[in-house]
Amino acid sequence: MRMCVDMKKCQYHGQCVIAAPDLFSFAEDGSLKWVETIDDSLRQQAEDAADVCPEQAITLEG
Amino acid sequence: MTMTLATRVEDLPFLDVKDPAFSIRSPEVADAREQSWCARTPYGIAVLRYDEVQKLMRDPRLRQGSYAWPAMNDATGKFADWWSRMLLSQEGSDHARLRRLANPAFSPKLVTSLQPAFAVLANELIDTFAKKDSCEFMADFAEPYATRVICTLLGLPHEVWRELADIAADMGLALGVTFKQDIPRIDAATQKLFDYAANLIADRRARDLGTDFLSLLIKTNQEDQQALSDQEMVDMVVLAIFGGIDTTRNQLGLAIDMFLQHPAQWALLAAQPELGRAAVEEVMRVRPTITWVTREAVTDFSYEGIDIAKGTTLHLFSQAACSDPRAFPDAGFDITAERKPHFGFGGGAHHCLGHFIARGDMTEALAILARRLKNMRLGGEPKWLPDSGNTGAISLPIAFDPEV
Numbered sequence: 001m002r003m004c005v006d007m008k009k010c011q012y013h014g015q016c017v018i019a020a021p022d023l024f025s026f027a028e029d030g031s032l033k034w035v036e037t038i039d040d041s042l043r044q045q046a047e048d049a050a051d052v053c054p055e056q057a058i059t060l061e062g
Numbered sequence: 063m064t065m066t067l068a069t070r071v072e073d074l075p076f077l078d079v080k081d082p083a084f085s086i087r088s089p090e091v092a093d094a095r096e097q098s099w100c101a102r103t104p105y106g107i108a109v110l111r112y113d114e115v116q117k118l119m120r121d122p123r124l125r126q127g128s129y130a131w132p133a134m135n136d137a138t139g140k141f142a143d144w145w146s147r148m149l150l151s152q153e154g155s156d157h158a159r160l161r162r163l164a165n166p167a168f169s170p171k172l173v174t175s176l177q178p179a180f181a182v183l184a185n186e187l188i189d190t191f192a193k194k195d196s197c198e199f200m201a202d203f204a205e206p207y208a209t210r211v212i213c214t215l216l217g218l219p220h221e222v223w224r225e226l227a228d229i230a231a232d233m234g235l236a237l238g239v240t241f242k243q244d245i246p247r248i249d250a251a252t253q254k255l256f257d258y259a260a261n262l263i264a265d266r267r268a269r270d271l272g273t274d275f276l277s278l279l280i281k282t283n284q285e286d287q288q289a290l291s292d293q294e295m296v297d298m299v300v301l302a303i304f305g306g307i308d309t310t311r312n313q314l315g316l317a318i319d320m321f322l323q324h325p326a327q328w329a330l331l332a333a334q335p336e337l338g339r340a341a342v343e344e345v346m347r348v349r350p351t352i353t354w355v356t357r358e359a360v361t362d363f364s365y366e367g368i369d370i371a372k373g374t375t376l377h378l379f380s381q382a383a384c385s386d387p388r389a390f391p392d393a394g395f396d397i398t399a400e401r402k403p404h405f406g407f408g409g410g411a412h413h414c415l416g417h418f419i420a421r422g423d424m425t426e427a428l429a430i431l432a433r434r435l436k437n438m439r440l441g442g443e444p445k446w447l448p449d450s451g452n453t454g455a456i457s458l459p460i461a462f463d464p465e466v
């Protein structure tokens with residue numbers, strides 16, 4: 001499964017980092033980092049992140 | 063070499079936010095916003111411009127500031143204890159754990175499933191006054207609607223809504239100026255609310271669990287006490303009651319206030335109900351009920367030339383930021399305009415947990431109200447809370463063309 005974050009929508013709330021700490025993190029400079037290709041074992045975390053994002057900026061494909 | 067312009071805090075404009083007559087929408091605030099991105103207040107610093115509010119809202123060098131509230135008022139007791147345990151007061155890994163647990167119970171999917179129930183409720187309330195030519199919007203719609211939405215969420219019979227609204231209002235005194243004198247009453251209300259929440263959970267446990275809010279909490283609690291203790295489960299239910307009712311009530315009243323001043327926009331919404339969601343966003347941009355959120359510095363740091371010492375309270379003025387001409391050059395009230403995001407639900411780690419619900423129920427309510435209350439206008443003298451902190455109408459009489 002592939003995960004995209006629309007950075008035009010993202011407001012850096014970090015709710016994805018809270019919901020899916022294995023897939024999202026903030027770098028030292030404050031930018032958002034995420035895993036783009038999701039292993040099946042982390043599917044649930046990815047779906048949780050997409051669900052909670054207040055801006056609904058996260059999309060999953062496949 | 064670039065020169066940094068160190069601003070002395072003493073040179074900043076001063077805003078007396080403690081004064082009950084202080085208005086967040088006053089020319090004084092707009093002037094201060096032109097002078098500087100921030101101002102001094104009796105509590106600390108007020109942040110006035112869009113870019114700075116947006117960045118500081120989620121800055122890891124700051125924590126949510128409300129946790130200090132009872133302590134600032136020398137209050138102790140049941141309310142103060144609950145306050146210190148609840149989500150908004152938690153930070154870091156404890157906050158993240160509680161938030162992860164709460165998330166499924168507040169998911170957009172759950173809200174979508176409740177949307178038809180919101181519409182039925184809105185229509186039912188409007189039926190009680192639509193054939194007359196007037197109503198008191200807060201008592202006749204905003205309060206029962208906000209409270210009964212929470213009843214729907216919790217799976218409560220709607221007859222109990224008055225009781226629930228009264229308990230929440232008593233506890234709400236805790237946040238008013240009379241906090242100290244009212245402690246016995248507030249603690250009695252807190253106890254009542256906790257008993258209430260515990261009963262609800264016991265009741266729900268006794269029946270087959272489903273995918274509703276309480277079932278989701280109970281399932282998590284049954285699977286793993288470490289993940290969600292009994293106490294934390296009760297706290298969460300109290301939080302939904304306490305955090306979701308007054309906010310929604312007040313925000314709906316402020317929406318009506320905006321449309322009273324912009325009747326053409328009301329007619330537009332009646333004609334195009336699909337603008338309901340955009341209407342909610344535009345109202346919350348210019349007239350948020352939570353006009354500021356607080357943050358507290360957890361470390362010394364310097365920001366845009368201002369030294370901020372550890373422990374400093376920052377009031378992030380959501381209202382002022384979202385009418386900042388730098389971010390909204392065309393600031394008029396327009397539900398069809400493309401806008402940057404507002405801060406009415408705060409932001410960062412503490413971004414409102416209930417926003418999908420609040421957005422869903424207010425969208426439904428405004429679209430239906432606009433369709434049914436034609437030619438809406440002010441029907442008497444409204445009464446207002448102070449125009450700062452958490453604001454809204456105490457009463458808001460409106461008039462409209464009766465339905466035939």
Ligand code: HEM
Nearest residue numbers: 149150302305306309310313407408409412414415416420
């Ligand atoms: C129009 C209605 C509402 C408004 C304007 C509103 C606004 C807010 C704001 C401004 C915050 C703090 C954000 C920050 O410090 O950055 C917040 C937090 C919160 N809200 Fe709401 N809210 C509303 C409805 C609700 C509802 C319906 C619920 C629950 C059913 C709810 C539950 C919460 C909770 C639990 C938090 C704390 C979140 C955390 O600390 O992680 N709110 N809300």
Ligand code: HEM
Nearest residue numbers: 127128150234237238301304305308352354355356451452
């Ligand atoms: C869990 C439930 C609640 C949450 C999450 C919540 C959230 C907030 C937030 C985010 C603020 C903004 C100020 C800040 O960040 O310090 C605030 C302030 C305030 N809240 Fe609540 N609230 C809750 C319950 C209530 C209830 C039930 C009432 C009243 C009926 C209430 C009345 C107020 C008042 C009056 C202020 C303004 C205080 C001031 O500006 O000095 N809150 N709350």
Ligand code: SF4
Nearest residue numbers: 010011013014016053
């Ligand atoms: S939750 Fe959404 S808006 Fe917030 S940082 Fe993650 S992707 Fe961005």
